[in-house]
Amino acid sequence: MFFQLRQGLSKFLSLTGGINYFWKRLPNGVYAFNYHRIGDKEKTPFDRAIFSCTQNAFEQQVIELKKHFKIINTVELAKLIAHGEIVNDRYAVITFDDGYLDNFTEAFPVLKKHKIPAVFYLTTELLESRQITWWDEIAYLLRKSHGMKYQLPNGTLEYTLEKDNIDKIIQRIMSDIKQTKNLSVLTALQDIRSKFPEARTKLLAENHELFMGWEHAEELLKQGMEIGSHTLTHPILTQLENEQHRKEIVESKAILEKRLNCTINSIAYPVGRYYCYNQNTFEYTAEAGYKIGFNNEPGYHRSICNALDINRFCVATDDINYLKYECCFT
Template sequence: MPGLETKQIIKRYTGKFITAFSLNKSTKLSVILNYHSVHPTHNFATTPNDFLQQMEYLVANFTMVSLPDFYKLRIAGKSLPDRLAIITFDDGYEDNYTYAFPVLKQFGIKATVFLTTGFINGEVDITEKDGTYQDLKALTWEQVREMRGDGISFGAHTHTHPILTEISLDQAEGEISRSKKILEEKLGEPAGLFAYPFGQPKTFNRNIIDLLKKHGFKSACSTLWGCNNSNVDIFSLNRIRIDACDTFHDFKEKVNGKWEFIKWIQALRG
């Protein structure tokens, strides 16, 4: 859902829903934030200054953990911190290295970047598909390896960024297996994390999850809205999308569970 469209829907319904569907203050919060681009001038990107302010707020108010560590805590059945936050990026834009990475290093935040491997390899320009992130360049493998050396983890996001349920199962399996193989060859380590392209209802299903398990993935992120409790399906982790149009007030409400009504809007939209 594009950021500006989301904003319009939210403004229309916030007054009715924000009280009814906000999380109680006592609710444990495990939030996985979903970013795409951090750029000073792009219309759909979070600005570097906003990103800095957001990370500063999270570090002061949440326990920051990496997505791999969150997975380990879940599998071990250990209790989660009361207020836990995880940073993720989708697609693999160069500005993740240029603008986001220095801020992440400043605060010691171990984010996860989900790479569309064909985009990184220069085989496909995913920015042309819907125009949202048009003109943004891809990360290079050299940049990826440098970030990995500083604690940033990487997951697969398919090879060409299709909606996996709109292609054949054989094609979907090829997208999944190829992205995993390339990622492992380039980084020299197992790739166990995945993010579904688009990640909304109907863009993945049990057949797709079975393919992920078949190829050795351990966990996957959707873009289904919400926090994650101890019972969440590790192959359908919820995320909270951060948009370019978010004010700092919006950001704080989002990460503190005040916009949970979006999950109901997603369900209605199908």
């Protein structure tokens, strides 16, 4: 409901010309824009909520961002923070989480065409296998089991998996999984697998290549893009014991640096909402030697007191006016 209200306000302001008035007058500071998947979400049986926009919409957004911001990478950002210079201009950082293959096939050509740098946050385990992530598998199993019912372990709500409303139901269940402290994502996944064995059998029989490999990461670096860490396995860090929490952050950096022969300057915390990382996250991130850490809480920065806790606007629509609205009024 909140998202629909903000969309309505952005449409009203775009019709009246108000959105461009405020957009052109954005204050100086750091604005980070985060993308996940690029493409047509209606074509996937997996999690559609992580599609940011189509390729055409992405190109229009890139053109607009290039026009109104100085686009930088995290090495430049760290220097600006160190020298207290982030208010000297209007800076943008473009990031991609998870390392989906469409980042390389759909987004990368647009970035090259317009000579725009971006940071790609990669989960090391996904670079080394063709596995399906927990969120994509959950979405697939629920989508392929429409007409049935599901209730999370120890949950109070029972969901009917209605075909015409399946995307909304999947996101409600996904939100419950992410925010329930006494239920890990892997426990939820195992429960869903056990409840929907036919869908699980079908998934195992299919062949899906969803993520980039090391060769794609090497090509991105060769073409001037930046690689960052998105941990070893993409867990919700606050659901982990301290040692595993530390391992996800420290070892992913070491693996990326060894395999790609480069310095990994930054990390993006998986899921990235305020309940998915904590003070331990910052301590392990500093210990590993990262200079920049990104969350997924919306907002821009006029000053940055903690370089390991930087906000990002998560793009979730083709509508460029909504993106402008988020920057102007968040």
